[in-house]
Each structure stands twice: as structure tokens, then as C-alpha cells.
Amino acid sequence: EAQVTQNPRYLITVTGKKLTVTCSQNMNHEYMSWYRQDPGLGLRQIYYSMNVEVTDKGDVPEGYKVSRKEKRNFPLILESPSPNQTSLYFCASSLKRGREETQYFGPGTRLLVL
Amino acid sequence: KQEVTQIPAALSVPEGENLVLNCSFTDSAIYNLQWFRQDPGKGLTSLLLIQSSQREQTSGRLNASLDKSSGRSTLYIAASQPGDSATYLCAVKPQGAQKLVFGQGTRLTINP
Numbered sequence: 001e002a003q004v005t006q007n008p009r010y011l012i013t014v015t016g017k018k019l020t021v022t023c024s025q026n027m028n029h030e031y032m033s034w035y036r037q038d039p040g041l042g043l044r045q046i047y048y049s050m051n052v053e054v055t056d057k058g059d060v061p062e063g064y065k066v067s068r069k070e071k072r073n074f075p076l077i078l079e080s081p082s083p084n085q086t087s088l089y090f091c092a093s094s095l096k097r098g099r100e101e102t103q104y105f106g107p108g109t110r111l112l113v114l
Numbered sequence: 115k116q117e118v119t120q121i122p123a124a125l126s127v128p129e130g131e132n133l134v135l136n137c138s139f140t141d142s143a144i145y146n147l148q149w150f151r152q153d154p155g156k157g158l159t160s161l162l163l164i165q166s167s168q169r170e171q172t173s174g175r176l177n178a179s180l181d182k183s184s185g186r187s188t189l190y191i192a193a194s195q196p197g198d199s200a201t202y203l204c205a206v207k208p209q210g211a212q213k214l215v216f217g218q219g220t221r222l223t224i225n226p
Binding site for chain 1 (some may be wrong): 149150155156157158159161163176203205212213214216217219
């Protein structure tokens with residue numbers, strides 16, 4: 001089954017404790033990205049990747065890192081989480097970098113930073 | 115800066131009614147527009163994708179239209195069912211950008 005998977009789905013952590021949220025897709029997609037969803041602010045892009053070893057900042061990259069060592073995986077790293085990073089996180093992927101693509105989203109990771 | 119607005123924020127209708135959800139965007143320079151469905155605690159499910167050169171797309175009971183020049187899109191749901199209850203999100207892909215810009219969504223409730 002074609003899908004985008006994220007782990008963990010739920011995470012409670014404390015300020016400053018490094019964490020990684022994994023994202024994997026099995027559709028051989030070139031493009032992957034991370035979004036966060038917050039009440040009243042909607043979904044905002046954090047980082048994106050056009051292909052292996054090619055990443056760039058989105059609208060809200062502060063406090064996050066990403067890597068794209070393999071085509072299928074695009075982990076999101078919070079090296080020193082803070083309470084303002086409490087949010088619902090989504091990973092997305094699509095086949096082409098051009099205009100004619102549908103973006104597929106993972107199930108989301110709900111993060112609480114205490 | 116592209117902005118996407120969805121009105122109303124919430125809508126409640128009886129089962130069986132036809133309904134229209136609205137989406138507007140400020141900049142007509144887009145590659146495409148996509149409608150998603152989000153169930154509580156779940157991810158986003160893509161419903162329809164309309165390319166900038168297209169006027170509408172249909173899938174089952176859903177029909178989405180796009181008027182790029184006026185910056186508007188509508189999602190028409192025919193013969194609504196309780197299972198259609200969810201939040202519906204509209205997103206545009208601006209030209210030259212590698213991201214989607216989302217509206218805040220319309221929370222739809224279909225009453226049996």
C-alpha cells in the first residue's frame with residue numbers, strides 16, 4: 001500500500017531533550033516536506049527536500065533540522081525542543097517537483113513539550 | 115504573499131443536502147489547488163487536485179471548481195452523508211514555490 005508513515009504518532013517530552021520524528025514514504029517520491037499545524041495558524045511548512053541531499057527552509061524553520069540521506073526517509077530533528085514547538089506535525093511527499101503533483105500526507109505526530 | 119481564506123469556518127447541515135464549501139486566494143499565480151479532508155486526530159487525505167489550466171475536477175459526489183482569475187474555488191458535495199463530517203482544507207501551490215499554502219479549513223458536520 002502506497003503511504004507516508006510517521007513515528008512516533010504521539011510524543012511527550014521535556015524542554016531541551018533532543019528528539020527525532022521519522023518520516024518514510026514507499027512511493028519513490030522525490031519531494032518531501034514537513035509541516036506543523038497549530039490552532040488559528042493552520043499548516044505551515046518547516047522544511048522541504050527536492051531530492052537526496054537537497055533540503056531547504058520553509059516558512060518556520062527555526063529550532064528544527066532535517067536530513068535526506070535516502071530517498072524514502074526525511075527525519076525531523078528537534079535538537080533542543082521548547083514548549084512553543086508543541087504542535088501537530090505532518091510529513092508530506094509527492095512524485096514530481098513540477099506543478100502536476102498530488103501531495104500525500106502522513107498521519108501526523110502530536111508533540112507536547114513540557 | 116499568498117493568503118488562502120475559507121468561509122465559513124464551520125457548517126452544520128442535515129443529511130442528504132447538497133452543499134458548497136468556499137476557498138479564496140489572493141494571488142492568481144498558482145500551479146494548482148488541492149482540496150483535503152482531515153478527520154479528528156488523523157492526517158490529511160487528498161480529495162481533488164485542480165491544475166491551474168483546469169476549471170473543475172470531479173470524484174464521485176465531489177466536484178471542485180477553480181476560477182483562477184477571481185481567486186476562488188468551490189468544493190461541491192452532493193447528497194451529503196454523516197461520514198462526510200470532517201474538516202475540509204483548501205491549499206494552493208504558488209508558482210515558484212515548493213510548498214502548499216493552506217486555508218484554515220471549514221469544519222463540516224452532517225446531522226443524521
